Amino acid sequence: MTDRSAEYDSVSLALARPFLGRSVDLTFDRPYGSLHPRCGFRYPVNYGYVPGTLAPDGQELDAYYLGPAEPLATARGRCIAIVHRLYDDDDKLVVVPPGSPDLDDAAILTVVEFQENHGEYVIVRV
Numbered sequence: 001m002t003d004r005s006a007e008y009d010s011v012s013l014a015l016a017r018p019f020l021g022r023s024v025d026l027t028f029d030r031p032y033g034s035l036h037p038r039c040g041f042r043y044p045v046n047y048g049y050v051p052g053t054l055a056p057d058g059q060e061l062d063a064y065y066l067g068p069a070e071p072l073a074t075a076r077g078r079c080i081a082i083v084h085r086l087y088d089d090d091d092k093l094v095v096v097p098p099g100s101p102d103l104d105d106a107a108i109l110t111v112v113e114f115q116e117n118h119g120e121y122v123i124v125r126v
Helices: 011-019 105-112
Strands: 023-030 046-050 061-065 074-085 092-096 121-124
Touching: 011 061, 011 074, 011 092, 011 121, 023 061, 023 092, 061 074, 074 105, 092 105, 105 121
Parallel strands: 061 092
Antiparallel strands: 023 046, 023 074, 046 061, 074 092, 074 121
């Protein structure tokens, strides 16, 4: 996917950009295999947030952790991309475990499609 993020700059994207390429600590409020509290889908990844941040939605900055297929409470990893939503100001970090290879955009799209609407976001990288 082409990085068109400059066309759609947002407060959330400005908050997320400094994490690109860096290590980040995450806390998971929706661990692997858990059910979404309202929509009922099951999380195929650990999904959580960066503690101590404040995103435009009033919550911490969200993150997908593309690590082991087991529920985790916390993890540290490297931010390889941002899912920049074009329809709301609620971007998500894409984080992988230390030493993991970068994933291409197609692999990220496949992993996040359970929650993201195809065509309504772009993948932002360093």
